[in-house]
Each structure stands twice: as structure tokens, then as C-alpha cells.
Amino acid sequence: MTKAAEITLVDYGMANMLNVARAFRHCGAEIRVVESAAEAGPAERLVVPGVGAFEKSIRAVREKGFDEFIRRHVETGRPFLGVCVGMQMLFEASEEFGEHQGLGILPGRVARVPSVDTAGEPQPVPHIGWSALVPAQAERSWEGTLLADHQPGASSVYFVHSFAARPADEGDMLADCLYGGHRICAAVQRDNICATQFHPERSGEIGLSVIRRFLSL
Amino acid sequence: MTLKARVIPCLDVKDGRVVKGVSFVNLVDAGDPVESAKAYDAAGADELCFLDITASSDNRDTIFDVVARTADHCFMPLTVGGGVRTVADIRKLLLAGADKVSINSAAVSNPDFVAEAADKFGNQCIVVSIDSKKVSAEGEEDRWEIFTHGGRKPTGIDAVAFAEKMVERGAGELLLTSMDRDGQKGGYDIALTRTIADRVSVPVIASGGVGTLDHLVEGVRDGHATAVLAASIFHFGTYTVGEAKRYMAEHGIAMRLD
Numbered sequence: 001m002t003k004a005a006e007i008t009l010v011d012y013g014m015a016n017m018l019n020v021a022r023a024f025r026h027c028g029a030e031i032r033v034v035e036s037a038a039e040a041g042p043a044e045r046l047v048v049p050g051v052g053a054f055e056k057s058i059r060a061v062r063e064k065g066f067d068e069f070i071r072r073h074v075e076t077g078r079p080f081l082g083v084c085v086g087m088q089m090l091f092e093a094s095e096e097f098g099e100h101q102g103l104g105i106l107p108g109r110v111a112r113v114p115s116v117d118t119a120g121e122p123q124p125v126p127h128i129g130w131s132a133l134v135p136a137q138a139e140r141s142w143e144g145t146l147l148a149d150h151q152p153g154a155s156s157v158y159f160v161h162s163f164a165a166r167p168a169d170e171g172d173m174l175a176d177c178l179y180g181g182h183r184i185c186a187a188v189q190r191d192n193i194c195a196t197q198f199h200p201e202r203s204g205e206i207g208l209s210v211i212r213r214f215l216s217l
Numbered sequence: 218m219t220l221k222a223r224v225i226p227c228l229d230v231k232d233g234r235v236v237k238g239v240s241f242v243n244l245v246d247a248g249d250p251v252e253s254a255k256a257y258d259a260a261g262a263d264e265l266c267f268l269d270i271t272a273s274s275d276n277r278d279t280i281f282d283v284v285a286r287t288a289d290h291c292f293m294p295l296t297v298g299g300g301v302r303t304v305a306d307i308r309k310l311l312l313a314g315a316d317k318v319s320i321n322s323a324a325v326s327n328p329d330f331v332a333e334a335a336d337k338f339g340n341q342c343i344v345v346s347i348d349s350k351k352v353s354a355e356g357e358e359d360r361w362e363i364f365t366h367g368g369r370k371p372t373g374i375d376a377v378a379f380a381e382k383m384v385e386r387g388a389g390e391l392l393l394t395s396m397d398r399d400g401q402k403g404g405y406d407i408a409l410t411r412t413i414a415d416r417v418s419v420p421v422i423a424s425g426g427v428g429t430l431d432h433l434v435e436g437v438r439d440g441h442a443t444a445v446l447a448a449s450i451f452h453f454g455t456y457t458v459g460e461a462k463r464y465m466a467e468h469g470i471a472m473r474l475d
Contacts, residue, residue, distance in 0.1 A: 016316065018312060052338055126419065128444075129222075131221065155475040204292055
């Protein structure tokens with residue numbers, strides 16, 4: 001890299017923003033934090049982190065005018081990364097504490113992580129911990145994607161969430177993890193739009209490799 | 218190919234230094250928390266827990282500095298507890314770099330605080346830390362009671378009922394510490410861990426009493442915990458985190474070994 005990649009980090013008041021910034025900085029990126037769409041110029045690479053409740057997040061995003069900002073950015077074809085709730089907001093709606101509209105950039109819904117495994121036994125929710133990624137569909141290669149450095153089924157990444165996206169378009173699905181035999185959508189990528197349910201900023205070297213890959217897109 | 222059990226080294230931090238006591242007293246200096254955190258990260262710890270046991274309010278701010286300096290170097294999940302009493306405390310810890318905060322005494326004195334915190338920050342980041350002691354007599358049905366103030370103050374509250382109440386209020390995870398076992402190296406209170414883990418819908422972390430690697434295995438296999446926390450076996454080099462994880466994997470528990 002001759003010039004450090006710049007990322008624009010959308011700050012709508014969520015708490016893990018600094019850790020996302022730290023991880024990107026560690027990977028050599030320059031960070032620009034924007035607190036409202038009005039003050040934010042065009043972004044080279046846009047990153048939307050997020051933890052917590054869907055409704056609060058999407059409301060804060062809209063109040064600060066970031067919904068249009070994100071939509072416009074995505075349309076330019078420049079790289080976008082959503083993390084956790086930042087991923088979930090890309091979809092049309094979430095059923096977390098009632099029905100809430102998302103940004104609708106990708107088709108699909110956000111639903112609760114199953115509290116019963118495929119054998120009918122109860123399993124804890126939130127889904128907290130490390131899990132290996134597997135291809136969402138047999139034919140989708142990770143070459144050239146966010147997960148290009150990742151071996152399917154090998155290394156694990158960190159999850160902490162109670163809800164997960166269910167993309168309507170299979171072509172968007174990049175990787176899943178398994179929880180109690182259920183597939184949980186772990187990452188999506190459609191062209192320039194990337195998103196992970198897991199936390200690359202908390203997933204050690206494996207997570208940092210995902211961030212570096214995003215910076216090279 | 219499923220969720221892995223977590224090994225969580227816990228660092229008791231007092232005035233910015235790691236300490237470890239036996240049954241919450243007799244504190245021994247065990248080093249710089251940030252250096253310890255880095256070493257555990259390199260050793261493959263799945264998460265780290267800082268417990269701030271600073272007594273005086275003068276030194277309270279040292280924990281924010283410890284958390285921030287750790288977050289600068291360790292890209293792994295970090296839970297911080299000790300003295301968390303207000304929404305402002307939580308916000309400061311999360312902004313410093315914590316992923317989760319654990320609430321202990323304040324959850325007992327004001328259960329609504331847990332609901333408020335979960336509502337503000339999401340239940341996935343609110344851990345309720347429950348310190349209890351077995352109070353049933355020999356031959357009686359097992360019963361545990363909540364103790365606060367470092368184990369000195371009984372509350373008369375039943376630990377199992379309290380655990381269920383905390384989950385209802387929005388706790389996303391429970392950290393169960395047996396105060397009878399803490400520092401004794403005789404193993405977790407498996408009956409306590411399993412009773413609560415089977416009763417609640419959220420993940421349970423077993424804590425208090427680890428002396429051998431078999432104890433870690435028992436916490437998950439018999440106690441039904443999804444994570445095991447230990448302090449002195451790691452701090453004093455009895456076992457490494459890597460040894461612990463390999464041992465658990467050899468005993469049939471899904472672990473992250475990469």
C-alpha cells in the first residue's frame with residue numbers, strides 16, 4: 001500500500017465504535033469518524049459497526065441521516081462493511097422486539113437465533129463465542145471476497161448476538177456458522193457490499209485478516 | 218463445527234495491578250494487567266475478564282486506563298466488572314474498550330438497573346455476576362444464597378431464583394462464582410452451575426475453584442457451562458491456556474485451537 005487506506009466510520013452512538021477503529025488502525029487504515037450525514041463528505045470505504053438492539057440502532061441511523069448516506073455510498077460501488085447490527089440493518093426488516101424496517105439494501109429479514117437445537121434440546125441465546133465459518137452454499141467460492149484468507153471450516157471467529165439475518169437472495173450469502181445444527185448467517189457479500197455477523201475486530205488475527213482484505217477491496 | 222467452549226482467564230485488578238487472593242482475601246501481586254492480557258491473548262484465551270476490586274473511589278479511574286491500553290493491543294473479547302453501578306459506568310467501560318460489563322452488587326440492590334442497562338446497551342453486553350455460597354445443610358436439598366461485598370454480606374436471596382430473575386430482566390449471560398470454592402482449587406460447584414445452566418436460557422460461565430484441568434472439563438461437561446473462568450492456575454503458571462484448551466478438546470469438548 002503506497003497510501004494508507006482511509007475508512008469512514010459511521011458513529012451513531014454505539015459503544016463498540018472505538019474497538020472497530022482500533023482494529024482498522026492496527027491494520028494500517030486511517031480513520032475518519034462521522035457523527036452525522038450532514039457533515040460527512042463522500043467516503044472511500046464506509047464501515048458501519050453496531051452492537052445492541054436493532055430498533056435503537058436503525059432509529060439513531062435515521063435520525064442522523066445516515067440511511068440515505070449509506071444508500072448513496074453503496075450505489076457508488078465503493079466498499080461498504082457492516083458489522084453485527086451494522087449488517088442486520090442492511091436487510092428489509094427485523095423481528096427484534098416487534099417489527100422494524102431496515103434499510104432494505106439487501107432482501108431478507110432478521111430473525112431470532114433458534115433457542116432450540118435441531119434435536120429439540122434447548123440451547124443458550126445470545127449466541128456468544130467462537131465458531132468456524134463454512135461456505136453458505138457449496139458452489140460459492142471465497143476467492144476474491146472478504147474471506148479470501150479463510151479456510152472453510154478451519155479458523156473460528158467471535159459472535160455475540162441474539163438475532164441474525166436471513167437473506168432472501170442466496171447469491172448474497174457468503175458464509176454461515178452452525179449453532180445446534182442450525183445454519184446462522186455469518187457473512188454476506190454482494191459486489192461492494194460486505195457484512196459480517198461476527199466481530200472481525202474481536203476475532204484475533206483471523207478477524208484482522210478480514211479487515212485487511214476489506215481494505216484491499 | 219459448532220460453538221466452541223470458551224476458556225476465560227480472569228484478572229483481578231486492584232489499583233491498576235493484577236492480584237489474586239484465596240477466598241477473596243490475602244491478595245498477592247501478580248503483575249501488570251496489560252502485559253498479562255497480551256500474554257493470554259497470545260496463548261489463545263477465548264475472552265478476558267478484568268474484575269476491578271479497587272476499594273477506594275480515588276483509584277477507580279485506573280481501570281478505564283487498563284481497559285483502553287488492553288484494547289489497543291488485544292483484538293479479543295473483553296469483559297469488565299467490579300463497581301459497575303450506573304449507566305454512566307457502563308458507557309465509560311464500553312467506550313474504553315470493554316465488550317461486556319459484569320454487574321454484581323448493583324444487580325442485587327437494584328434489579329431494575331439490569332433492565333435499564335440491557336435496554337440501553339443490549340442484553341448481549343450485560344453479564345450478571347452472581348456470587349453465592351451453599352447454605353443447605355448436609356442431607357438437605359441443595360440451596361445457595363447470594364452474598365455481596367466480596368462474600369462478606371449474606372442477602373437471604375436464593376441464587377437460582379435470582380439467576381432466573383436476572384435473565385428475565387435482560388442479563389445476556391451469567392457469571393456464577395461459588396464463594397465456597399473460590400481459591401480452594403477443589404473444582405467448581407458443579408451442582409450450582411448445572412442447576413442454574415439448565416434453568417436459564419442464556420449462556421453460563423462457571424467460576425470459582427479451578428485447581429486442575431479436569432475441573433475445566435467438568436464445568437462444561439457436567440456443569441453445562443458454555444465458558445469456564447479461572448484465575449490462579451493461569452496466573453501462577455500451573456497450566457497454560459493452550460494446555461487447558463487442548464486438554465478439554467481431548468476430553469470431547471469443542472474448542473478453538475487455531
